[in-house]
Amino acid sequence: MFPARFDYLRASSTDEAVAALAQHGGEARILAGGQSLIPAMRFRLARPSVLIDINAIDDLRYLRETGGSLLIGAGTRDAALETSELVTSGYRMIADVSVLVADPVVRQSGTVVGSICHSDPAGDWGVAALAGRAQIVVRGPAGTRTLSADDFLVDSFTTALAENEMALEVQFPRPSEHTSGAFAKLERKVGDFATASAAVQLTLDTSGAIAEAGVAIGAVGAKALRVSEAEQLLRGAKPSKDVIRAAADAARKEADPGSDTRGSAEFKKEMAGVLVARALVSALERLGVGGMA
Ligand SMILES: Cc1cc2nc3c(=O)[nH]c(=O)nc-3n(C[C@H](O)[C@H](O)[C@H](O)COP(=O)(O)OP(=O)(O)OC[C@H]3O[C@@H](n4cnc5c(N)ncnc54)[C@H](O)[C@@H]3O)c2cc1C
Numbered sequence: 001m002f003p004a005r006f007d008y009l010r011a012s013s014t015d016e017a018v019a020a021l022a023q024h025g026g027e028a029r030i031l032a033g034g035q036s037l038i039p040a041m042r043f044r045l046a047r048p049s050v051l052i053d054i055n056a057i058d059d060l061r062y063l064r065e066t067g068g069s070l071l072i073g074a075g076t077r078d079a080a081l082e083t084s085e086l087v088t089s090g091y092r093m094i095a096d097v098s099v100l101v102a103d104p105v106v107r108q109s110g111t112v113v114g115s116i117c118h119s120d121p122a123g124d125w126g127v128a129a130l131a132g133r134a135q136i137v138v139r140g141p142a143g144t145r146t147l148s149a150d151d152f153l154v155d156s157f158t159t160a161l162a163e164n165e166m167a168l169e170v171q172f173p174r175p176s177e178h179t180s181g182a183f184a185k186l187e188r189k190v191g192d193f194a195t196a197s198a199a200v201q202l203t204l205d206t207s208g209a210i211a212e213a214g215v216a217i218g219a220v221g222a223k224a225l226r227v228s229e230a231e232q233l234l235r236g237a238k239p240s241k242d243v244i245r246a247a248a249d250a251a252r253k254e255a256d257p258g259s260d261t262r263g264s265a266e267f268k269k270e271m272a273g274v275l276v277a278r279a280l281v282s283a284l285e286r287l288g289v290g291g292m293a
Pocket of ligand 1: 029030031033034035036074101102106109110112114120122125165167168192194
């Protein structure tokens with residue numbers, strides 16, 4: 001099907017994009033990689049009357065580390081992360097996502113920020129943003145504000161962005177020397193959305209106990225979900241098979257999926273637990289703690 005009729009504006013700066021959003025209010029949508037928005041328009045699930053294309057704004061295309069965080073600009077494609085030495089060496093959980101999100105063709109166009117703005121419950125980047133305690137910088141007519149991923153991801157396909165705001169970048173705090181993470185995803189075939197997914201990030205203290213934990217699950221609820229109970233169980237505990245099992249049970253409890261062509265609700269709930277356990281084992285192995293599988 002063809003999209004409904006729309007006007008097209010190619011913004012050459014963020015000033016211009018924000019001004020256009022203010023001018024057109026809720027009628028306009030930002031076009032980033034178009035990998036989610038264009039299919040939604042073709043199925044008439046989205047009918048913006050104006051598309052504001054941000055692809056010509058070179059200032060939004062960056063991937064760099066500043067002030068102890070990885071900054072990913074709104075114009076940065078998924079594919080840029082996959083081949084980044086900075087990401088593969090310092091941000092293991094993000095590196096995992098970068099090769100599992102969609103397929104290589106989609107990753108050439110899709111953006112990390114666009115994916116987070118889309119807030120698809122089965123999307124991979126929202127899960128990573130929760131576990132990695134990412135922040136999203138947004139800009140509107142009154143200036144910029146910074147939101148935690150928890151506050152930004154409101155519901156299915158709904159974020160805290162106001163009609164006249166756009167997202168500029170996502171910031172992932174740099175994992176310390178004693179921090180690592182992992183992302184695990186069950187998909188029917190390469191390039192498919194998740195049947196279920198899990199992202200974790202752990203910090204060990206000098207005694208080898210878990211000082212900090214981020215645990216999130218995807219495709220098993222209305223949006224990407226933080227598993228706070230698992231985080232509490234892990235915090236302060238020595239790594240063990242028992243604590244991993246307990247964290248996995250907490251994920252099963254938190255998951256609230258529906259049944260669809262990817263599997264029954266019971267199966268997805270079970271997979272949420274399995275994937276959290278799998279990601280915890282990988283993260284611990286990366287921190288030099290073996291024997292947990
Ligand atoms: C075949 C296929 C398979 C896929 N598989 C997966 C998968 O396995 N996992 C997964 O996570 N995703 C998957 N996707 C989705 C893909 O990753 C999308 O690219 C991504 O979700 C959206 O990024 P985008 O840059 O294309 O955003 P767009 O499609 O351009 O925009 C998506 C939404 O976000 C808004 N938006 C975008 N950027 C901004 C901004 N800077 N400020 C404000 N609003 C903004 C748009 O207005 C729109 O509402 C798949 C897509 C396809 C086509």
